[in-house]
Amino acid sequence: MLDACIKCNISFRRGVFEIFTWEGKIVRNLILMSILSALLILGWQISVRAGEEIEKGAKVFRTCMSCHMVGEGARNKTGPHLNGLFGRPAGSVEGFKYSEAMKRAGAGGLVWDIEHINWFIENPKSLVSGTRMIFRGIKNPEDRANLMAFLRQFSDNPRDIPEAEPTKAPSDPDVHPSILAIKGDKAYGEYLSGECITCHQIDGSVDGIPSITGWLEEDFVTALHAYKNDHRPHEVMRMIAKRLSDEEIAALAAYFAEQ
Amino acid sequence: MKLNRRGFIQGTVATAAALSSPMVLAGGHGKPKVVVIGGGAGGATVARYLAKDSKGAIDVTLIEPTRTYYTCFFSNLYIGGFRDFASIGHTYGKLASEYGINIVHDWAIGVDRDAKTVSLAGGHVLPYDALVISPGIDFVEDSVPGWDISAQNAMPHAYKAGSQTQLLKAQIEAMPEGGTYAMIAPPNPYRCPPGPYERVSMVAYLLKQINPSAKILIFDPKIKFSKQGLFEEGWNKYYSGMIERVDPDFGGANVEVRPDSMELVVDGEVQKVDVCNVIPAQKAGQIAHIAGITDDKGWAPVYAHDMRSKLDDNIYVLGDSSAQGDMPKSGFSANSQAKVCAMAIRAALTGSAKFKAKFSNTCWSLIGKDDGVKVGAAYEATDEKIAKTSGFISQTGEDAALRKQTYEESIGWYEGITADMFG
DSSP: HHHHHHHHHHHHHHHHHHHHHTTTHHHHHHHHHHHHHHSSSHHHHHHHHHHHHHHHHHHTTTTTTTTOOTTOOOOOOOOOOOOOTTTBTTTTTTTOOOHHHHHHHHHTTOOHHHHHHHHHHHHHHHHTTOOOOOOOOOOOOHHHHHHHHHHHGGGSSOOOOOOSSOOOSSSSOOOHHHHHHHOHHHHHHHHHHHHHHHTTTOOOOOOOSSOOOOOOOHHHHHHHHHHHHHHHOHHHHHHHHHHHHHHHHHHHHHHHHOO | OOOOHHHOOOSSSSTTTHHHHHOOOOOOSSEEEEEEESSTHHHHHHHHHHHHHTSSSSEEEESSSSSSOOOOHHHHHHHSSOOOOGEEEEEEEEHTTTTTTTEESSOOOEEETTTTTTTTTTOOOOEEEEEEEOOOEEEEEEESSOOGGGGTSSSSOOOOSSSSHHHHHHHHHOOOTTEEEEOOOOOSOSSTTTTTHHHHHHHHHHHHHHOTEEEEEOOOSOOSOOTTHHHHHHHHHHSSTTTEEEEGGTTTTTTTEEETEEEEEEETEEOOOOOEEOOOOOEOHHHHHHHOOOOHHHHHHHOOOBBBBSSTTEEOGGGGEEEESSBBBBBHHHHHHHHHHHHHHHHHOOOOOOOOOEEEEEEEEEHHHHHHHHEEEEEEEEESSEEEEEEEOOOOOOHHHHHHHHHHHHHHHHHHHHHHHHO
């Protein structure tokens, strides 16, 4: 039902966004649009809520606009355009020069579904360590959900979005705050690091394998848990991470943060 | 390397009493001494970690005959033309200057386990508190009838990298048009399970460019081999019709060579070839045999928790020479074992913290240009052996982008492991 609503309103909403982009009259038009949407379908309460989310998401998107365009006529800037983002393999926009890390993530099977978009915008480096996207991330889950509600309008066939709750995102990452709070034992981390630096160079050099030195501990922990939970694609890293305990991951994070 | 073993080993197995207590310093003076024999992925790594992590509290001596060490890993890429020879050569300068390791370019020719000394070809005798033996492989005599080390110029093994690798490449480049390269593949267990087949891929890649009508014959005593599906897929794709493998059912295990006439006798039938790459059956490096720490299969059994010899508590064995359980004989494995071993030796000699042993291995192979594959596994120490806990392998039919990334990843690994070995 809602799916139908989305489809019939896509062009209309794109139109609204054009106004937002080029004339800046976003709020009034989005509200109007939401009302219109609501009238077009039966479940109008849901739609109003979605409309609110989109409206809020458009505001969140301002943070992204210096690098990303979305909507009709969008082109690549510092970052790739975001049309058709949902369901698109990572690193696949033609003509955009991606980091090796993003290309590798795409070839390794990373697809921008709601879960991974949510993950990425929360903390880009924790999902794709070598990404060129210089952005600390959006920590508030509601802001992320709203941003995704906004962005999904520009994808024709948004994949992996449950019909009933189009913008529901998992609250976060399977990394529980108690895991992030573990204080790592650096000496143990130094011993464990031996396994890492057979491939990841300790001086931070990158020759086909990303650098893991000087990361914020939280990013490091989140990234390793993402491998451990199969959120990040890479067989070697999944294998390595799966046999590390929470304490060992914290130990490694503490050690590498200071290298 | 020929010498009288019994002359050096005057005692037998060290007494049990010395085992459990922390080791006593040699001669009761100075810092504890560790002597490492062999400067490859096992030896260089263990020496570097001992020196680095003990921060000068352990006196480390590394014995390695070559001034420039050529890694066996990536030497096939040199044959294929993807690396220049200098790029696989490494020297020991940093280990001496930055880590304070005493680098001795000499052959270790004897181990006196009672006196705890190592004797060198140059005449010197080095005392140790702990000895690490990491000499790689040596070849089993008479494993390929007609071949011995005096024939290695006519029929190179190129399975210890260096001049042999250069010789083999030169011979392949000099093959007559439409000529034949033959490989005698080794029986299990041997160094680098996918190595012979990566080599075939690289030889094919080279021949495809300079001598496309040439043929490659593999005589294999094994029914199956590492990454077989991946290699065969690649061979069909890139080198169709060029490579033929003769398995044991068709005489692959029954080959005699005649180096003087460049002939092979396969199941009694004589065949002339232009290049013959003989990779004989393998055993632990000779010094492990001299030290008397090998078993009847020719390898040195070790405990999984610390790589300590099962026959001498003051000796540790790393890499290809060790019989440790499930890990393949690879540079990656040796490097992984070396770090566990360094931690254990440090704990024994200086009382530093001892952590749980963790091992891992990944072997990358290049099949064609930008077409890399990998196989790997994680391991843990059990009382019985190093046991595999999980693993993975590249899949057939992977797309070109992923294969290219796998290859690029292998280049990154090479930079990483060589930095980890040589500083």
